[in-house]
Amino acid sequence: MKKTIFALAFSLILGSASFANNDESINERASQSFKKEFAQAKDVSWQKSGDMFRATFTLNERVLFAYYSQSGDLMAITRNITSDQLPIALQTSLRKNYTEYWVSDLFEMVSGGQTSYYITVENADHKVVLKSEDFGSWSTYRKEKKNAE
Amino acid sequence: MKKFFITIALAVAVVSVGFAADGVKIDRKIQAAFQKEFSEAFNPTWESVGSGLFHVSFTQNSEVMDAYYNEEGQLVTLSRYVSNDQLPLLVTKTIQSKLGSAQVGQIREVVTENETSYLVTAKKDNRTIIAKVYTSGGFQIVKRIKNVKG
Numbered sequence: 331m332k333k334t335i336f337a338l339a340f341s342l343i344l345g346s347a348s349f350a351n352n353d354e355s356i357n358e359r360a361s362q363s364f365k366k367e368f369a370q371a372k373d374v375s376w377q378k379s380g381d382m383f384r385a386t387f388t389l390n391e392r393v394l395f396a397y398y399s400q401s402g403d404l405m406a407i408t409r410n411i412t413s414d415q416l417p418i419a420l421q422t423s424l425r426k427n428y429t430e431y432w433v434s435d436l437f438e439m440v441s442g443g444q445t446s447y448y449i450t451v452e453n454a455d456h457k458v459v460l461k462s463e464d465f466g467s468w469s470t471y472r473k474e475k476k477n478a479e
Numbered sequence: 480m481k482k483f484f485i486t487i488a489l490a491v492a493v494v495s496v497g498f499a500a501d502g503v504k505i506d507r508k509i510q511a512a513f514q515k516e517f518s519e520a521f522n523p524t525w526e527s528v529g530s531g532l533f534h535v536s537f538t539q540n541s542e543v544m545d546a547y548y549n550e551e552g553q554l555v556t557l558s559r560y561v562s563n564d565q566l567p568l569l570v571t572k573t574i575q576s577k578l579g580s581a582q583v584g585q586i587r588e589v590v591t592e593n594e595t596s597y598l599v600t601a602k603k604d605n606r607t608i609i610a611k612v613y614t615s616g617g618f619q620i621v622k623r624i625k626n627v628k629g
Contacts, residue, residue: 390571392564407568414540415565417614418557419590421540425519440568445614465567465595465614 338382338397338406342437342448349377349384357383359402367404368396406441413449419466420447427468431458452476503527505535512552517544558589561597569616570597577618581608602626 356376360383364371371387378384382405383398397405413421413433431451439446446463448471455476460468505525513523513535523537531550536543547556563571566586574583581603589596597612598621609622 390563390575394568409568414542417567417590417595418544418559418588419593419595422516422557425539426516438568443569443615445567445569464593466590466593 341379342408342439349379357398357400357402359400360385360398363398363402363404364396406439408437408439410435410437412436416447416449417465420462420468423466423468424449424451428458428460503533505533506550506552508552509533509548509550512548512554513546516554517546520544556589556591558587561586561588566597567614570612570614573612573616573618574599577612578603578608578610 357378361376364374364385368385368387368389371385371389374385374387376383376385381400383400385396385398387394387396392409395408397408399405413424413436415438416424416436428451431453433449434452434457435448435450437448439448444463445465446461449460449468451458451460457474457476458470459472461471462468503526513520517537517539520537520539523535525533525535528534528547532555533548533550535546535548537546538544542559544557544559546554546558549555563586565588566574574586578599578601581601584600584602586600587598589598595614599608599610599612601608601610605626607624607626608620609624611619611621613619
């Protein structure tokens, strides 16, 4: 489970998970599990990537993504957020330590009852992915040097 | 002693409705700690709230924030009002399941000792409830107040 979540987070950060709509996009077990968990969900659509199924939906005016395994287990829920939606301590830490960077991606992930935040910040030379699981501090998840053109 | 300061700061945060600046002199050590932590703070207003605690209200990124420092210049509590879309998913879920039938009012995000929690004010029947929701989704009633009809 943890390994799958790690792989999912990694693919979301890299943008390498390609979720597509096709005839196999809806898995009956996942669909049943989703209806039970998110009874109030609106505008639901399904996509598939590998053996993972993703439901995109609106709940309480928020666009959310729920990820399911083939057996219908809810693996994770994510939502894209802006930096002012980060918990205050994470915002403060970001302002203090990454003033020269801009934010290119940010999402909240809930998995196994635990919340984590992944943010991608960039400057002219580097692209850094930071992760937080404690609502207070960031750790470097991935750092890469940008190629000179 | 540390717990006492935190309790005082939390109590002040719960009832926080704004304070008048009392012109109190703030130790340089505290001011320096504040400036280091919140270098982009705008319009800070300081006051002493007793028990060796100092409150500073300021604006950062267009948001009004409240920070509480002790005499040693340590940040004891940081808080701000938040909107629904600033709440973590698990916190939203807990509020809906525990306070679903109540009318939810202001929500304050509070950071104390590196722990983030959310103080939710809600009205149900003739009572006002102040509840603490933890980032894990945990829930605790802090206070119940019987409303007096005007």
